[in-house]
Amino acid sequence: MSTTKDDRDAGKAEGHSEAEGRWAELLQPNHLAATVTLCLGVALFAFNEFFISTALPTAVEEFGGAALLSWAFTLYLVFAIIGGALAANLKARFGARNALIAAALVFVTGTVIATLATSMPQVLVGRLFQGLGEGIIAAICYALIPELFPPRLVPKVFGAEAIVWASAAFAGPLISGFLTEHWSWRAAFFVNIPAAAIFIALVLAIVPRRSASAQIVQPIPLFRLIAFGLGILLISVSNMLQNGFAMAALVVVAIAVLVNTVHLDRRSRHSILPLGAFSIGRPLGTGLWIILLMPLAQASGSVYLVYGLQHLWNFGPTAAGFSSALMAMSWSLTAILVASLRSHDLRVRLIWVGPLLLCLGLIGLTVAIATAEFRLVFAGQIAIGAGFGVCWGTLSQLLMDVSPPPERDKTSALLPTLQSAGYAVGAAVFGLTANIRGFDEGARLAVMRDALLAVFALSCVISVASLFFGIRTVRLARSRRPTRSEARAQRPVTVD
Template sequence: MTISSAAQAAPLSPFKKLTMDGRWLASLIMILGVGSASMNNFLSSAIMPDIIRDLGGQQRAFWVLSLFQIGSILAGTVTGSLKARIGARPLFIAAALSFLAGSFVGGAANSLEHLLLGRMLQGLGEGMIVSLCYTLISDLYPENAVSSVFALLSGVWAVSAGIGPLTAGILTESWSWRAVFYANLPLSLMLLVLAITVIPSTTRDKSTSTQSSDKMSMFPRLGLLAVAVLLIAYVGELRSLPHITGALVVGLLLLLLAVKWDKQSATPFIPRSAFKFTGILGLGMWVTLLLSIASAARVVYGAAMGQVLWGLSVTQASYAMAITAFTWTAAAWIVARVQTPHAQTSLIRLGTLNIIAGTLLTVVSLYTMSLWIFLLSSVFNGAGFGMSSQFLKKAIIYAETDDERDRASGFIGPLQAAGMAIGAALAGLLAGLSGFSVPGAQDLITLENASQSGPILFLIMAGIAGIAALLAFKMPRMV
């Protein structure tokens, strides 16, 4: 019996779909590509105090994280469009080399300026690698395996959340913070080898005649996007509510202008149907963006809540937050076998409702000062994302034709990152206005005002998640 006939005779397990017909190498690329991004996300935050003690420049510590984020969003945004023109293989090689160079420069840095250069190169490489992984899913896997791929990637994030803080501590204590950067070197070389041997070099966009003036517009478009993201990210460094409000409003306006300008271009970076309030792609991107915004408050304040409100240690608070990632993975693997479009659409809608419930439970945990309710809210949030995220991304990827598919799938990563940046800035503004977090205070949140002002912040985030749910119910059913 052939593999194909066996597949028709009995449903394949998610693991089998990821490894049969030689696809284990493709799955390895996904694990290493997304895994490197997730691990660096946790490791970089953990080693920041050691970097500042060694290199100095505490007033510029913001840039160590933000330059990586800005580079990642910019590189991820252009990935889909570039892949359609020149193919995935040369892009992946360039991204792996950028990540390799950034890791070496960062590890060898003897000044904060050199470290910032390394972080920017890392961000450009990582952003492109993650977006390429998303664009390659439809090239390397059959459609019935896509849910299993995203379940695998959620597992990668969960493992990173579990071992990230511990790994950072071991590497830093046994050598120094530089070991975190140098550990990426063999990983970069593995990605480089896999890019050369596994990734296809085919392109989708066969057109060669594009006005040079439109090609030149890509640089000011990217510049405008970079300024917008920078302003939004810089909100986290501001200590005055008027300054926070001004930076957030101007950043959002510039972001809207950048998106509008891009969609009018003959060579756009994002799909033309993005952010419309009709169709699977437009509504799917709105749902993805709004859920990222709504979840940012937990990411920013969750660990601090565990430490300040319930006296958890740094490690305990980190693992309390990691419950969301663990539950996300468990739910994703449970529903990965679901193949009918009707059921997948229902899971997207049910997932958004779970996220609303989890956010409302966070409100209750602050009213009652209950750690157990807070942990339960993490379970609901993780389960909500686990049952909906993979099918939402699948819907975005397959909503467009081949000409637009690379742009749609490549934009998923930057869209989520932008949503987190907007959500973090909005959460900072709301926390300052409500008194949940006092700008310039030593602690991120205030114990005295937590039960009175904290619920207001998360009620607003629940409302944003509610808008996402309404749009999810408006989405046409997948076919």
């Protein structure tokens, strides 16, 4: 493929721009407010997750209705996914600024309802609104990264967001636990309100109004959004069932709904998914498989690892929870190191290492359970966190870069949505696996170990699939040269 002088000049300019990226630039006056805004958008999602997970059990004790506890997380997740799928359309229809403010107000409304609740059903309504608002916020914040920052700083922004996640993993449970213990669980909910108010103020100051030349707005694909939400809801509900056959049937129905909805979306003139989504012949398609499969595989640890540490090795809650914090630390530290690499091509070549480290970490967890060697758990968690840190930011940037400009909002909005879907599907699949193997609260230790061994062995298989797509994504990305229009599209965007 021949290249023109403009193409070569664009490539040289891009390479020069990439080499000049510095962490300190994120704190300079022309980028500081945008950095804080996007990181705060992520923080609302991250801290809310850890705040609520810590405070909700106390709310259940006050109201009763323990059977509804899982629904507080299920409804939040389902509506966060729906909000994420809707985000690109809302951004095009109303502009990022108006959509973010409206979503933040929806989130605040949900927080107020949950904070003032006098029963568990009211808490569930609040969680529904929180999920919808947060899904939109997270997706649009992803879409704004390439709009508010030049390409050389995009890896640094993802690194900064990794720091936010690590901070939430550490500080979230501590702050929420302190507020719940010394004041009330309502205080842990209420903290989100001033944070959301600051976020709205920053959006008003930083995010530009939509220009008059906004793209043609597509109609909202309501039927497909409902179908996507229904599929995820069925998967989440299946994880609550005790009967293995009923659980398997519901998972099969849910997957059938999701697959058929994806096929329907591909044939639609007004699609939710970007062009080439999940195609194995394009880097966008194979990259999206990684975004889905890595969280799906890691969900085994998210659901069962702390429980296993407490029951197989008699760890206390704090010591068991340290394993999750260890993964978060590893993820953040690795993400910062990778984002500091000046060569974009090198970061792309390292994408496949992420699924490889995930696979090795999950193998370590499997061996730890099989041999009763708990120290392998911590090594495995470090490897898993490093796997996400190595590839997640670079992969997200790559998927935005390889998407045609009109499709980039769809791709950006899909990333956090697909990640949440991966965790939801993983929780259901591993819940089904554990139940089939006899996992139960009163199960004998040998039965529990056998069930967890099956769960983590399956997660290893899924991680191998993500490794396949990781290798293929790198090959497709390196064999693909950017066109002239794409090179120009990747240049810094100036916002008046």
